[in-house]
Amino acid sequence: MARSHLTLAALATSAVPDLDIAGTRSYSYDLHGDFESALLTSRDGTELIIRVPASQDAETEQSADLIALQALTAGVRARLPFDVPDYVGQTPIGGTRAVLYTFLPGSKVALENVQPGDGLAASIGRAVAAVHSLPTSFATGAGLPALSASDCLAATKTLIASANGTGLVPAALAKRWKEAVDDDDLWRFQPTVINGALTIDSFIVREESVVGVIGWSALRVGDPARDLHWVLGMNADAAESAIEAYSVARGAASDPNLLFRATLYAELELARWLMHGRQLHDQVIVDDAVSMLDSLVERVHEDDVDPLAPHTGPIMAVDDVEALLDATPVSRDPDDASRGLPPVAEERPPSNDEFDDRDD
Structure with missing residues (x-):
């Protein structure tokens, strides 16, 4: 059974104990069921996204993505004409982990x-x-x-x-x-x-x-x-x-x-x-x-x-x-x-x- 956005918001506060969440809603960058995700808004207006992998393939992808985000230091990112998500924190859940990132506002295009x-x-x-x-x-x-x-x-x-x-x-x-x-x-x-x-x-x-x-x-x-x-x-x-x-x-x-x-x-x-x-x-x-x-x-x-x-x-x-x-x-x-x-x-x-x- 998929976790609700409220459950995911609770996980976010475990990942970042001092996080003050003002709002949350279900959200996904993808439409394929790879991750259970929620969009969070903190009290200061910062938008974050929390993702829990729904399969072993998704967990492996998430692990590799985290390594890459670590490698993309501030100096490297300064060379890019676009934003890259920041890793914020993580917490274990059900044999995997929920990971919190900064959210990049915008839209997708076909x-x-x-x-x-x-x-x-x-x-x-x-x-x-x-x-x-x-x-x-x-x-x-x-x-x-x-x-x-x-x-x-x-x-x-x-x-x-x-x-x-x-x-x-x-x-x-x-x-x-x-x-x-x-x-x-x-x-x-x-x-x-x-x-x-x-x-x-x-x-x-x-x-x-x-x-x-x-x-x-x-x-x-x-x-x-x-x-x-x-x-x-x-x-x-x-x-x-x-x-x-x-x-x-x-x-x-x-x-x-x-x-x-x-x-x-x-x-x-x-x-x-x-x-x-x-x-x-x-x-x-x-x-x-x-x-x-x-x-x-x-x-x-x-x-x-x-x-x-x-x-x-x-x-x-x-x-x-x-x-x-x-x-x-x-x-x-x-x-x-x-x-x-x-x-x-x-x-x-x-x-x-x-x-x-x-x-x-």
Whole structure:
């Protein structure tokens, strides 16, 4: 049975004994049942949010998010053009813990509602660029994962090999992906700090500007293209505005092969969905993934645009990537197709013990 917002408010006073709560109501940053949450208003007008994970996956995500928030010191945050939640306190409850954060006021926007131009699309591009411009030393110094370009390539090869090993990936895609990972030029890039788990739900928006980013559980050093493949799911003009703003903000640090790898990662979401179904022994998910892989073969052969790599054949146009991402179920739960897949094995967030050790 879900806890009421009054129960959660009581937990908040346990987490922060001197907290004087003037009001509370049920609230959630997400709509997927990952957390039981409440929005609290203190006597001095400060707004806080308390969250209790509703599953082991959510608890693991919360632990990794707390490590990331610790790593994002005041000096690091000062480099960002948006706010990041602050950790306020925690208290044990029912074998897990309730965690209290500062609340970031604003709204969410649906991916399809992001309009092109120098409004929200450009603001998203600049926000992602700001993350990628952070010094990698802060992440490595905090003990966050740090993947080299060769590590990212190896992880991608492992995913492709696992998917191909099922015998369910069309030969044309297996060949296309192999040629992409065999193209050395595609994988010559400078790893950056990445959020690692960005979706449109990560952004808190006010007046067509990104004012906050939530969800830092996969913060690490890695391939910046991993933070951008979902942007291609916007309508074509909005995606172009976001990528252009990103490139301008990154300047000389911008990677000419970024969009190629981002498109590859978008395609490989179907491979991840296939492997997810296999791991769950869920034939419905497997059949769905196979159907979408077949559609992907048709899509990439119908487009005669730019090559993904010198010998892979055409890359999907942004319109087609948009259609692909719209059609791709990305849920951990087969009954809920609106959540992101968990990170692949070599990119999973730290365990609960890792965060607990940092608190000691």
